[in-house]
Amino acid sequence: MLTAQSLTFRFAEHGSLLFENLNLSISPGRITLLQGESGSGKSTLCRILCAVIPHVIQGIIQGNVSLDGTPLQDMPLVLISQWIGVAFQNPDTQLFMPTVEHEIVFGLENQALSKPEMTEILNLTLRDYGLEGIRHTDPRQCSGGEKQLIVFASVAAMNRPYLILDEAFSQVDPANCARIREQLGFYKQQGKGILVVDHRHVFDQLADEAYCLEAGRLRRID
Amino acid sequence: MQIKLDAVSFAYPGRPVFEDLNLSIDCRQVIGLTGSNGCGKTTLGKLIMGFLPPSRGSICLDQVPVRSIPLWEIGRRIGYLFQNFTCQLFSSTVLAELLFPFELMNRQLPGMEEKCLALLQSLNFKPNANASTFTLSMGEKQRLVLASLLISQPSFLILDEPTASLDSRSTQSLLEILENQKAAGVGMLVISHDRVFLDALCDRFLTIETGGILRAT
């Protein structure tokens, strides 16, 4: 379980408090939806849950953020990536390769999988996300929605037990959102713990629990 | 004002987008443009603005080829909200953001500052005029960019995925702002997947289908 307990956070010593005594758990086999106004701290919370804060971005954290009992700040970020897959809103800073298929395979190469394993995962991912037609296309030449889909497919292909999706589908069209919903349902059945931040109410039906972040506190939504 | 696309073809390297596209836009209308990812919605907006040259055909603004009109002149007639609108912010404070083009081009008029403040108020912009643009929320940034477009009193707006970065409350606020502009006679081309937003605002709907075919819906 990915847990934030009594989380209090501010960016600087004398800065304003962003969260106070916040508690949130991402459990295996469950989808948690997080909503809230722009500037409420949803992206900051996502970055704390995957330990980007404090490993890369500075901030003062009080409370515990842990993965199956192990505090995240004791683990290097690259080791955390073995457990948590993350997709952020801006796809331009999450694309590294000259073709879609290379982009999907990039994470698999980093995991040192064998070539037959990579080929199988690649073909399944391309099929599941409807990307076969653009497998040889440069992702940077694709539209915003396509880029977001490619990023998510690349993260999903890595098969991490937890997924944090921070407004990762803001530009995706309704047909592809339906495809993503189907895949998220499948990942949930596989036992993955998933946190989705989304404004568009596209994943409301899929979520097991939903929260709204306002004034630094989490309010459960029915 | 009229925008006319005549037998327009366009392709990115190795990726055709439009073939013989014909479209006529009366700039008093509010048009919703939708379609699947990668079909060419943003590309159509860029072609209309003259950012991209068509490989064939012509795109005219009041019968003048749009590529022959300087961008600074187009900007006075058509306000364009980029999908990534943060690249349309240049200054460190709110008021400076609205005033700097006039200062640079020596086009300051008496009462300019009051006009800017009145415009911000009409857009329900809460932060004060000296607030830093870096600390604004996405919704506030978007409203500031809209203000910067509207200060030139364009008769037409092109908005590329205006609700993609906004929460529900900001989306509602944006809808109210655009409805007011519509009532004031400003026409719009709104590119979006958000069908609820488009249905609430637009009079005419266009969909780009596979193969770059434009269909009225």
Next chain:
Amino acid sequence: MRLDPRVKLITVCLLTTLAVIKTDLVNLAEISLICLLFAWLVKYPIISGLLKMKRLLATFLMIFLLQIMFNRSGVPFLSVGRVVLVTVTGLDLGIQFVLRMLILIFCAGILSTSHSRDLIQGLVQLKIPYVIAFMVTIAISYIPLLNKEIHDTVTALNLRGVNLKRIAISKKIRTFSYLFVPVIMHTLEQAQDLSISLEMRGFRLKRQRTSWKNLRMNAADILLLALSGAIFGLMLFI
């Protein structure tokens, strides 16, 4: 002709090394011709490539003229009365510069005919550590993105009614600050986000990473590599 990226990398390396070492105009002209031939062989669009670099070529011309103007030693080439305008040495240095730049342009064009992933794989199979190979190609592939960022910012500025050609000189510096400060800040933000995304995709997770595609040289690759080596050896001692 589809060549192994390693052949392109090694050949480019040899040609640019020769371009640095050689100072003789005939040798430099020969190296430029070899680059041109190689660029044609790998189907690099030479004419459109040169046209895209119109502004750069104008800069080269300017530097060529500066070389001529500021190198007055040696035998006069062009004089007006007693005033020596151009010397043979100045002309020589100017032409050397232009030829070297052309060699660099053609070499960059030759490398651009391979995917960045293929170039990374080529460097890795040439025993360059993956991290270095990846960082170099990411940096290079970021250049067009930076270009686009600047272009979008200039477009957005133009659309705000700012006609860059009509701004008074006294205000031009301020204008550039409106242009470059957002671009620089955004670039720094993007660099941080890129590094975060890389780590979350497991970059440097394992000591040894695997490759989905491995490069294999065919007979044509080996022949061309041997030819490049022979030309390099020959030209080194001419």
